[in-house]
Amino acid sequence: MGFLKGILRRFGILFKLHKADYVFIHREALPVGPPIIEWIIAKVLGKKIIYDFDDAIWLPNTSKENRIVGWIKWHSKTASISRWSYKVSCGNDYLASFAKQYNSRVVVNPTTIDTVHHHNPELYAKHTSDRITVGWTGSHSTLKYLDDIVPVLQQLEKKYGDTFQFLVIANRKPELAIRNLAFIPWVEKTEIEDLIKVDIGIMPLTDDVWAKGKCGFKALQYMALQIPAVIAPVGVNIKIVDSGVNGFLCSTPDEWFNAIDRLIQDKSLRHDMGIKGRKKIEENYSVISNSSTVRSLFE
Template structure:
């Protein structure tokens, strides 16, 4: 009998990085095994288009209401599925009512997936009101109810194991065979430092702004920011490239040195190192704050550098800016790490095991 899986996601298909790189790229492998896959997002395409724009309050409210209505209709059809895969949560607000119905009432096999420390509040200027309406404690409850828990790294898995003995470390991965492919190495007298992320992580850029501005006084280089929103930053004369799925790899390949500064806190410990992995997959030397999985992904002095202080950031950035051969050697080692440990090819069997296929 054909297995059927329903993916319950926060956002529409091919829009959010966490969805694309945690499970959407594996769906063709499930279908190749004869599994029938359906999807339902909470936010529809029209709401997604304005979700992070200022204003549009009525449209956003209506979009959330429609999301709850879709989830209610989903419950009426849930009995036809062998597995229900829930990424992060079934609904962004309130207690885990939908998860309770699916797991406890309908007794469906729920696979619960998360890639951040979402049991912690992470309030920003743009999500303050919504953060207050979230139900952070539901993460532990959903872990208890789930058939399996898919966690993005060991820190997240350790949390989940407090509530379930069916936890699988399922890292965020990249398609190093077709998408994340490095461009031919270029030789340049003006190297490029780069950062990529979303509006919610732009605050981390400011952690290294003094270092970037200071180095500019002695070395000629460019600083590129790839994001969904132009930052208001203390970094002088940066080049902003609006994130675009069609040009993302081309834009990332303009960079010679990738940076991933973070604050050292519980939220950062839950991150899956995606920015670092992207740079490494494209043979870029990386510098990271060695918090959480970053300390494991990047081998200090081999594929990049760990930077714990501003003095570290300045010393190691200067080293890479002035030594093209070191940058290239580190890039080669970084890609090797990604291909062997954080690629779709290396993780496909692990992902499919969630569904017993």
């Protein structure tokens, strides 16, 4: 019933668009079915759509949680909406290359971090602990990416014992064979306060077409909070992290272990990489640096 009410509310919005110059649509107007609302906005109402997406949403990526509705998600509508839109805003070059097949007005609009009012370490108390905390944050649907890194974490745990901790911040507690596993339920209000507890942030990914569409939000969060990031060199990640300068890009288990191990042992390296990482975000992925890109969508 709630879902049906949501659909009715969304159709109700159509009657409020007569004064709009632009209609900004993130991903889709409805999570299932064909792009009826988008077609009405563009073809019937004649409004300029700014279409924004930050995942490879044209690819079927049905998880166990949404397999029931997977067959009615209508992935092909991404192409149609792109074709009808005035401009298309994409989170990285890979997504933009898809959109350019259907629209010549495509803008690469990277994931943007509020480094002043939100992801700002100066707003929060400094984290101090005798333990080194390696951390990961994400939704339950991306917990699967931790599976391949577990042997590395076990190796680190064996080396450092109780001075090592792996912290997961998510909306579901994972089942991982790690003795010193800590879990904090993700809560929007305390999200940054919880992330500050992490000394080294990780972002493992599988190198597939879906992952290439991801926009590196985890890495951006870590770096904005001066947390050195150790991430997989997949998709836009290779642009975000300059390996060995403001973080590490790792492909093999040995590379993952050596990078995290080096950061655990060297506090000054963690500090220096954290400073350089935040500088990279401020200059390339912050609200301040990206404001002109967003404004250009409406010109």
